[in-house]
Amino acid sequence: MQQHKRVLQEAKKRQGQRPHDRKNKDTMLVEFMMTSMATVARSGSKNTQLVHSSFVPPAYPPCTTSLDDLTPIRIEDLRLEKHHRGRYMLLRAITPPNRMTGILVLVEDEAGEVSLLQLYQQEGEASRAATDVVDKHSILVVKEPFFKTTASGDYSLRVDHLSDIEFLDNGDARVPRLWQPRIMETGQSADALKLEGNALMREGKYWRAINKYSSALVHSAMPQEVKVIKRNRSLAYLKTSQYDAALSDTGFPDFGEETSDKALFRAAEALYHLTRYEECRQTLEKLCKLFPTNQEAVAALARAQRRCDENSTGQFDFKLLQAEAKKHRPPHLDHATYTGPVEVRKVKGKGRGLFATQAMKAGDLVLCEKAFSHAHVDDEKESNASLTLLMNVETEKGFMGGQADLIQLITQKLYKNPSIASGFTDLYHGAYEGVNTNSVGGKPVVDTFLVERTMALNVFGCPITSLKSHKDVSSAQDTKGNKFHSCGIWIKASYINHSCLGNVRRSFIGDMMIIRAAKDIETLTELLFPYEAPDGIYAAKSGQKFTNWGFVCTCPLCGDIRDTPSTVVTQRQTLLQQLNRLCKASSSSSSTGIDMTKKFERLMKALNETYTRPAEQVPRLLLWDPQLLLIRIYMEQHHLTKGLEAIGKILRLLGFTVMGLDRTAAGFVVAKWGHVVDHLVEVFLHARSAFEQLALGEKSRQAEQYARTVYRVVVGEDVSFDQTYPS
Numbered sequence: 001m002q003q004h005k006r007v008l009q010e011a012k013k014r015q016g017q018r019p020h021d022r023k024n025k026d027t028m029l030v031e032f033m034m035t036s037m038a039t040v041a042r043s044g045s046k047n048t049q050l051v052h053s054s055f056v057p058p059a060y061p062p063c064t065t066s067l068d069d070l071t072p073i074r075i076e077d078l079r080l081e082k083h084h085r086g087r088y089m090l091l092r093a094i095t096p097p098n099r100m101t102g103i104l105v106l107v108e109d110e111a112g113e114v115s116l117l118q119l120y121q122q123e124g125e126a127s128r129a130a131t132d133v134v135d136k137h138s139i140l141v142v143k144e145p146f147f148k149t150t151a152s153g154d155y156s157l158r159v160d161h162l163s164d165i166e167f168l169d170n171g172d173a174r175v176p177r178l179w180q181p182r183i184m185e186t187g188q189s190a191d192a193l194k195l196e197g198n199a200l201m202r203e204g205k206y207w208r209a210i211n212k213y214s215s216a217l218v219h220s221a222m223p224q225e226v227k228v229i230k231r232n233r234s235l236a237y238l239k240t241s242q243y244d245a246a247l248s249d250t251g252f253p254d255f256g257e258e259t260s261d262k263a264l265f266r267a268a269e270a271l272y273h274l275t276r277y278e279e280c281r282q283t284l285e286k287l288c289k290l291f292p293t294n295q296e297a298v299a300a301l302a303r304a305q306r307r308c309d310e311n312s313t314g315q316f317d318f319k320l321l322q323a324e325a326k327k328h329r330p331p332h333l334d335h336a337t338y339t340g341p342v343e344v345r346k347v348k349g350k351g352r353g354l355f356a357t358q359a360m361k362a363g364d365l366v367l368c369e370k371a372f373s374h375a376h377v378d379d380e381k382e383s384n385a386s387l388t389l390l391m392n393v394e395t396e397k398g399f400m401g402g403q404a405d406l407i408q409l410i411t412q413k414l415y416k417n418p419s420i421a422s423g424f425t426d427l428y429h430g431a432y433e434g435v436n437t438n439s440v441g442g443k444p445v446v447d448t449f450l451v452e453r454t455m456a457l458n459v460f461g462c463p464i465t466s467l468k469s470h471k472d473v474s475s476a477q478d479t480k481g482n483k484f485h486s487c488g489i490w491i492k493a494s495y496i497n498h499s500c501l502g503n504v505r506r507s508f509i510g511d512m513m514i515i516r517a518a519k520d521i522e523t524l525t526e527l528l529f530p531y532e533a534p535d536g537i538y539a540a541k542s543g544q545k546f547t548n549w550g551f552v553c554t555c556p557l558c559g560d561i562r563d564t565p566s567t568v569v570t571q572r573q574t575l576l577q578q579l580n581r582l583c584k585a586s587s588s589s590s591s592t593g594i595d596m597t598k599k600f601e602r603l604m605k606a607l608n609e610t611y612t613r614p615a616e617q618v619p620r621l622l623l624w625d626p627q628l629l630l631i632r633i634y635m636e637q638h639h640l641t642k643g644l645e646a647i648g649k650i651l652r653l654l655g656f657t658v659m660g661l662d663r664t665a666a667g668f669v670v671a672k673w674g675h676v677v678d679h680l681v682e683v684f685l686h687a688r689s690a691f692e693q694l695a696l697g698e699k700s701r702q703a704e705q706y707a708r709t710v711y712r713v714v715v716g717e718d719v720s721f722d723q724t725y726p727s
């Protein structure tokens, strides 16, 4: 990062200069082809991790001027480190593309001058081949070109905003004569072009088919023919995830005369992907009525109905969701979002926040939200994967893997489907001011840097499922400390502010985020969860944990960390070390004698005395772990009274208020919920076991209910409870 900063500073010194040491065309061609060959060789070799690293330039806005109002500029006239505002370049690719972090290609202008062109935020190879984006002989326009020095000291045109580039069709009047192919499509009929489009569709070349159909439309004047070509193009748009355009091509919402089943079906598909489930359902109902023998439509209607039900009732088949998350890679699940009784409100000092509009009980479903965008990183797969590393010298932040991929995924989604962009662009994006227009000349404008900033302030890491991480944590298999590389954006959940001691908790099943109340919540309470799970360590820099998010946490735990003198922290550490030694000794010897447990209790008491604020206000997160060990020891030894006492202690350490953890017939009640951790399931199950052995059936059932509630909060559902904890 520092080295690149120096490169950038050096480059800045040359800002505005016209470079006089540009390489000639032949040298550039040879060098480019050598680099391309090396990329291919690297990607083909086994057991190598291909790291594509790239430095993000200082943020700059996309072009918001219509092409008609821009004037041309040639490569020769470009100045270094400059955005040539008000200008455009007409270019032709003279090489096939090379895919690195971006797509690289050599281009020439009409004067035959050559430059490297770097295109960023283009789709990944898996969804669109680089040659489908730009290939040898592609003709394109770069709006307000940015010319810069590359990390290797060469010069390049760099395009970060998708909307700053426009590809021209051969038939386009702006294509210079010199670059026009010998056989022009202008001579072809609309019907012939449509047939070519159909052939490309059959070959799976959807992007090229779109171009063919678009050319056909230019040459067609007959309404019926236009309708057919558009209907065909709508399928190509669906295949390339351009749902707004697909919907528009079907003639939705009135479809005109003689509505075809294909148009209705494609409109319904587009609506489904735009998550407009109710309109999708209505369209399919119409289709089923008009074409009652269409079995595909019947199945699609049933699917749309399920999404509508999930959306309105919050009833999900969680067993199915878990099975799907296990099976699908990436784990992108086909389900709707349910939004519970919540609303966005302003909060003093925090911008906006999410509030409960109804009282909720611990375990209640607040949100079950489908990711707006989700980047899956297979944590188990280590080799031969390509990894993107983006470094922003301006903000001194780096994005790796999932987060770097997410910027590209979101940018593409917004560019392809402007109708759903506002959900994302309305999210908090700090001080970055985006451009105040979202379309120019009927084409969407997407600001990559706004996407990057918004992503950084709203992204959440996620496991493949919280069920898996719960099992890992419970069996002490979690060696990564819950650091997940997959990540995503969940729009509604993004309005939730941070507190280390939140009242709701998020969990995941694939790309579905499930938020449940982790406490009983009163109406109009602000919903809060920890952005990072608190560890209870009293370190001086704990308060700086959230500087990346632009705030300092003021929750009671962080307040206590700040107020606790270092002498107390040292004393606590010494006691904890003694306790750890004792734990190790107990695990290596088969018997855990009375002496040892007494020592344990003494140390725990001494540790508790180092805290001044009641655990009800500030949970003692460092202590529940050893306390759990004590519970296990007592339960193993069938010291049920001691076991129940120890359970009461752990719950109080975590801020719970409980009653009835004894041998009496009085009910076992959690009067107030504290901080929920995964191991609480085990704690309540120990209580169930103790009560069972004491023949206190009702209390045992109650303890199991609490275990299930905690499980629901940490895993997201409780249908898998019996399998995870067979009795």
Ligand SMILES: C[S@@+](CC[C@H](N)C(=O)[O-])C[C@H]1O[C@@H](n2cnc3c(N)ncnc32)[C@H](O)[C@@H]1O
Pocket: 349, 350, 351, 352, 353, 427, 428, 457, 458, 494, 495, 496, 497, 498, 499, 549, 550, 551, 552, 553, 554
């Ligand atoms: C995911 S957004 C949460 C919603 C945001 N408050 C809004 O207005 O849209 C994260 C941003 O909210 C603000 N925020 C979250 N928790 C906060 C807290 N405890 N105190 C102050 N600001 C907080 C910070 O600006 C943070 O970067």
